[in-house]
Amino acid sequence: MAKKKNPWDRIITGDKKTEESEPAYAAFLTYIAIGTGRKYPQVAQKCAKNLSLIKRWAARFNWQERAIAWDTSIVQEAHDKAVADYTAMIERHIKEGQLLQKKAIDGLKDRDTSKASFHSLVLMFSNGVEIEREAREQTLSTKGEEHGTGELLAEVLKAAWNTEGNSNGSA
Numbered sequence: 001m002a003k004k005k006n007p008w009d010r011i012i013t014g015d016k017k018t019e020e021s022e023p024a025y026a027a028f029l030t031y032i033a034i035g036t037g038r039k040y041p042q043v044a045q046k047c048a049k050n051l052s053l054i055k056r057w058a059a060r061f062n063w064q065e066r067a068i069a070w071d072t073s074i075v076q077e078a079h080d081k082a083v084a085d086y087t088a089m090i091e092r093h094i095k096e097g098q099l100l101q102k103k104a105i106d107g108l109k110d111r112d113t114s115k116a117s118f119h120s121l122v123l124m125f126s127n128g129v130e131i132e133r134e135a136r137e138q139t140l141s142t143k144g145e146e147h148g149t150g151e152l153l154a155e156v157l158k159a160a161w162n163t164e165g166n167s168n169g170s171a
Contacts, residue, residue, distance in 0.1 A: 015070075017061050023049075024057040031063055032070050093135035100128025 016025045027047045034042055040058060044051040058064065104125030 015066060020057075020061050023047075024061060027054060027057055028061060028063055028066070031058070032067055036071070038067065090135050090138050093138075094132050097128045097130070097132030097135060100124050100131065102128075104128060 027043055027049060030046050031038055031043045040054045041051055044054045047054070104121045107121040
């Protein structure tokens with residue numbers, strides 16, 4: 001399993017300026033750690049340093065520019081993760097739609113009406129096709145639909161459950 005990236009590794013190992021002292025760099029890391037809304041007085045207080053010294057270090061070592069780069073990289077990592085999670089969700093929905101189709105086809109072949117009514121199997125197949133189609137369309141489009149594949153899958157399962165409960169196994 002790949003080791004999870006720690007964003008601090010990047011800044012701790014690669015961002016210290018050559019002429020930047022250890023105390024100045026520690027203060028910079030404190031500045032970064034505060035996050036959005038960071039202010040120099042907060043750093044001075046946390047590091048027990050004079051505010052004028054913090055401001056000198058900040059100006060000399062470009063803290064604001066470095067902080068913007070840091071924040072941007074964190075946002076980019078979050079975006080990349082969101083895209084990867086979204087892609088995995090679409091792939092999962094495609095597989096779930098295909099599985100519903102397979103179960104419906106298997107049920108139609110067996111025609112074991114004690115397990116599912118003919119109507120339920122047709123509904124399962126139809127909805128499985130719809131789930132797969134919507135999931136595949138979402139891979140081609142960045143626009144969201146009125147109902148996403150997750151919602152459609154939930155509706156299909158609920159409808160199938162309700163149909164099964166009301167059909168008494170008749171075709």
